[in-house]
Amino acid sequence: MTKNAIDVLTTTYSIANAxxxxxTKKTVGNSVYQAMSSYYNYIKFARGSGGLPASPKPATLKSIxxxxxxxxxxxVLRAHVAKAECCLQIAILQLLQENVMGYIKCGMxxxxxxxxxxxVWQEYKRMGQIYHDFVDRDTISGIQFGIGAVHLVLSTLPQKVLRIVSAFGWxxxxxxxxxxxKLCVEERRIRSPMASLMLLAYYTVLTSLCPQILSNExxxxxxxxxxxxxxxYxxxxxxxxxxGRTSRLARNLTLSTQSFTYAIEISKSEWAEVEVLHTCSYEIGYNYMMEHNWEEAAKVFDxxxxxxxxxxxxxxxxxxxxxxxxxxxxxxxxxxxxxPDLVGSKTHSTALTEKYVLRKVTAFQECGYQDMDMALCALEYLCLFTGFxxxxxxxxxGxxxxxxxxLDAIMEAEKTEFGIRTRELLPETPAPKYFDQRGALLLIKASLFNAMGRFKESIIHLNWxxxxxxxxxxxxxxxxxxxxxAGVTAWGMDNKTRSRSFWESALRFNKFDFEYRLAMRVNLAITKAEEMGVPKPADPNPANRHKAEKKESIITLDSIQSRQSTSDDASARLSTSDHTPASEPTVFKVHV
Structure with missing residues (x-):
């Protein structure tokens, strides 16, 4: 579906370009001039023009x-807007692929x-106060929508990709x-509904990625x-x-499901009937998962x-x-x-998730599905996609x-296997090794505690x-x-400097499932922290924490306050005093 959309947009781009x-019936000389002029204005913008294209001196009626x-x-201006809009929509589709090549293509x-x-903006500004005689209002609406959307989409790119794109001056x-x-919406022209959709997509999708940090905003x-x-409309x-997406943000899953259901009903016999059915059905199934209505969710996914x-x-x-x-x-x-027989999608948007589900199923098959009591695939999926x-x-x-x-099942399995090793010498049964299973369950548990605002209770599990x-x-x-x-936990305990250091540490990892999804989430959180004036940690290396702990086994609150912007902020472990106000008397920092 994504490929078909990109093909259609590419064809439209070619038509507009033609x-x-x-x-313009451009000659070679005109082509060179336009290329040099475009490059000059691009460099001028990159050096800082407040985010808008360069604005030439406006003409007057007398000068005309x-x-x-x-x-x-x-x-011609309308064709340029259509051409630009094709590139913009292709970029958004590539952004949704959640892989590094998609992000780079998105930036380009x-x-x-x-x-x-x-x-088009420069020509519009050159027209001055009499622009309405030379350009229609829908074209102006198009450039308001386009430039605004470019800035919003670009601001969502992860830092890993943003560094590459910023080489071009963005x-x-x-x-x-x-x-x-918002100006485009208020003027009620042809691009107004698209501007509303862009704003809604930004608010809902980004908040869904990073709910505890962005929900209030x-x-x-x-x-x-x-x-x-x-x-x-x-x-x-x-x-x-x-x-439906907005109702979910407000934790009204019933209203959310009703909205998706109504969207399906109202689109019947329309050109997008099948697409709306599929998209909204997935969201309904996801809502059922969050409501623990497993039977209905299974029916939808089937x-x-x-x-x-x-x-x-x-x-x-x-x-x-x-x-x-x-x-x-x-x-x-x-x-x-x-x-395993169904994996093999050629679309980038599903390949990474398919790789994840294939590994999960392969692990089950290797143990003869004996370890399924130690895994909670549905809750793990909700954890990865911030459903809690x-x-x-x-x-x-529940x-x-x-x-x-x-977790009890893991403990019972370990107890049984260790029991064998107390009775038999060098038994054929290998030593219990359930670090991956326990780690996934403890991460789910910590995420649940964070979702309930019980931040202190997540500390011990994240530290493990x-x-x-x-x-x-x-x-x-x-x-x-x-x-x-861990960053969410520290944020909830009002230690935002510590939060940022944990998020910076998360960016040091690579080649794991949902890497760029997490990178986008971290980018949003760090951007929010920067807007609030939270300083960047001097050294995000988590190993510094362990070195410091060897030298200082008991850490007081005074020492924490004096080191808020040092490398220790990148501590690899959480502690219960992360939420302690500075006005309280000195206490010991207890690791759990």
Missing amino acids: QIDAA QKDGVTFVPNG NLRRAYASYSL KADKHLGFALL YTQPAIETLLDAQRT PNSAFFLYFA MLYKEKYWSPAIFRYLTGACLDMMGQRTEAILAFAEV DFMNTELLE SLDTVDHA IIDHKEQIEVDKWIVPFAYWE
Whole structure:
């Protein structure tokens, strides 16, 4: 589906480009001049023009009449906007692929989009106060939408990719992006609904990636943008989809599911009927998972598997995960057994997730599905995709009980295997080694505690993961995600400097599942920390913590306060005093 969309947009880009070439009848000399002019303006922008393209001196009615000043025809300007919009939409599709090549291509297409938007902006500014005689308002709406969207999309790129893109001079300004998009919405022209969709996508998708850090900032603007859009488009399936996403941010899963269901109903017999059905059905299934309605979730994912939407392997895996949560182990195993034959997606957007589910199923098969009591695939999926933050306390408590049962299964297996080693000399049974299983469960448990605001209770579990990071050999994603959760824990205990150091540490890991998804999440959190004036840690190396602990076994609050911006901020472990106010008397820092 993504490939087809990119192909259509590429064709549209070529048509718009051909229209521009035919209208301008450019010669070689003109081509060189335009290329040099474009390059000059691009360098001028890169050196700091407040995020907007360079604005030439505006013409006046007198200068037009006296000097014969001419402007690029309106049709050509419209073609440039169409050309730029193709690049912008391709960039967004590439951004959603969640891999480094997709991010780099996204950055390149944003640059191409900006070049065309820049040309139209400069011509619009050159027209001065009489622009309405030479350019239509929909074209102006197009450049407001385009430049605003470019800045918003660019601001979401992870630091790993942003460093590559910034080599071309990009400096994203999300506040400028917000201002231009809101102006586009207010003027009620042809791009207004697209501007509303872009704002809603930014608010909902980014908040879903980083809910505990961004919910307070973006949930209310998302609701306001949605209400404004639905006054004009009350029966739009697109806005109903975002109504479902926005309701989820507000932890109203029932209303969220109703919105997705209504979007499906209202799009029947329309051109996007199948696409809306598939997209909203997945979101409904995800809501059912968060509500622990495993039976309905399994039905939805089974339907999507049969419809061959997105990735059959992923939906077969999710069906099995939900069946296992229902206690239907045999049916779950049968579903998991089909996954290896279904893996092989050629789309980048699913390949990484398929790799993850294949490894999970392969691990089950290698042990004859004997270790399934030690794994909670459904809760693990919710943890990876930040589903816990939208669940109510009762369901979170129930999830904690489920995790504890799985941890008990690990303890029983270890007890049995160690018991054999007390009776037999060099038994054939290998020594118990459940670091990956225990690490995944403890990460889920820490994430559940963070979602409930019980930050202190997550400390011991995150410290266990970090202390045993060398023994976690298969699920490499556990450790960097533990650093992410450690940052959330410190943030919740109001030690934001410590949070940033943990997030910086998470970026030091690579070649693990969902690497760039986590990188985007960390980028959003660090950007928020920078906006709040949280200083960057001097040395994000977590090994410094262990060195410091050897020299100083007892750390007082005074010593913590004096080292807030030192390399110790990159401590690899959490402690209960991370939330202690500076006004309290000196206490010992107790590691748990």
